[in-house]
Amino acid sequence: MKDNVTQAISELKKALGEKKVLTEKEDLYPFSISAMGPWTAMPDAVVNTRSTQDVVKVLEIADRLEVPVIPRGGGSSLTGAVIPTKGGIIIDLSAMRKIKVSVEDGIAEAEAGATIAEVDDECQKYGFFLPPDPASLKVASVGGSLSNCSGGMRGARYGSMKEWVLRIETVLPGGKVVWFGEPLYKYRAGYDFVHLFVGSEGTLGVITKAIFKIMPMPEKIVRILAQFDDMEKAGAAIAEVRRRGLNPLILELLDRSTVEAVKTVFDLDIPVNEALIISDVDGTKAAVEDMAKRVVDTFRECGAIEVEMSSDPEEMERLYAARRGAFAAATRLYPMVVIEDITVPLSKLTEAIKRLKNVKEKYNLKMIILGHAGDGNLHPVIGYDPEVEGEEERAFKAFEETCDIGVDLGGAVSGEHGIGLQKVEPLKKELKAHGGEAILDLMREVKKIFDPKGIMNPGKYGL
Ligand SMILES: Cc1cc2nc3c(=O)[nH]c(=O)nc-3n(C[C@H](O)[C@H](O)[C@H](O)COP(=O)(O)OP(=O)(O)OC[C@H]3O[C@@H](n4cnc5c(N)ncnc54)[C@H](O)[C@@H]3O)c2cc1C
Known part of the structure; x- marks a missing residue:
């Protein structure tokens, strides 16, 4: 361990008490990983802060001694954003919950x-x-x-x-x-x-x-489940609902592989078709029936072959089951997964889906396609087995091409999961393609104002 880190740990123990500063290997291990992904690195210490004043002490000592600091909440990042690639101190804020x-x-x-x-x-x-x-x-x-x-x-x-x-x-x-x-x-x-x-x-x-x-809270929510015999028709239906200004609370899209995966893993009674849309419509009791009818009519006009609707809590839960179980099913079916997160303009949703299917076929990989498609955000999940020769490499190429689809269609490489360690290169491509090549340099300059010694979460965003 470097001298400055040893010194920081000793000062932290004095300032906050031994109990709040973890340094044993078995205590540090859970903080060397996050919810998903191949990244791993051990921190030198974890500090369980209980108050803003505790955080002040950590940042005063770490900054003075130039020790990296990584703030961490639930550690559910999917992009390696909490991995202490340069060691240092993890601030675990999970006890601050008022x-x-x-x-x-x-x-x-x-x-x-x-x-x-x-x-x-x-x-x-x-x-x-x-x-x-x-x-x-x-x-x-x-x-x-x-x-x-x-x-x-x-x-x-x-x-x-x-x-x-x-x-x-x-x-x-x-x-x-x-x-x-x-x-x-x-x-x-x-x-x-x-x-x-x-x-x-x-x-x-x-x-x-x-x-x-x-x-x-809305007075009433009605849940709609629409089946389509074609994924692209479903994508078009979502864009049409938005174009008509119907503005549902949720508009989720699932492809056949997603539904089959959930059905296989959880043995559920859910309809299987090429595409499912799950949509919630909310509002006052009077308004919600009319709005739900308009959404259903739009789905039918766009080619839905079966539509169910309910406001009964138990039935609503049944209609939602395929979406709720999707990620869990993928992680149980495939030894490793990459959860993607591209966002495209709504007008490009069907094109994005078409291209994703091509990627799946080209690399002969398992891939389920789902997403919060109402805002153009798709979460294709690529499944692979690192034990099968060449599969990890193909999965990585599929990941890159998926990001390229987002960029190429005028969208983004991340809608909500962030950049972390995973998407630094795809982000550079996106910024370059969309006139933002200067942005990372500007971010570096802004970071210097807040963090002149570069102690805060080094490596994320490539900074
Ligand atoms: C099964 C699963 C489903 C998911 N679904 C979604 C989803 O639907 N939508 C979505 O957006 N994301 C989703 N995620 C990704 C992730 O859960 C979210 O981004 C989540 O909000 C991260 O919160 P966290 O507390 O776990 O953050 P962490 O993983 O602890 O940290 C994330 C980033 O925030 C920084 N950070 C944490 N706390 C602080 C702080 N107090 N101050 C400054 N920086 C801080 C960390 O350094 C890191 O860079 C999912 C993840 C999993 C595993």
């Missing part, structure tokens, strides 16, 4: 380690909800979801974390505490630093608290 809801102001305040599910549950006690709903919401933390700009099913209507955050408390390298933003739906106050931190993947500082806008 939540406060103000119905009068329509806001919720949460500490960075609270999970998205916990914030949502607290809001629901008051008849409200937090709109962004990553599928990983039971582990995804407030800090991690903001730093990753996470989204979810409800993105079709409500976008991702960036649309809902109003104000954040941060600790910057050196230990300065700065609140950015106001707890208001409307204000003007200098540069928009709140949104600079959203999606920054821990490269600028540590978010310790956040204040969000929240929404009243």
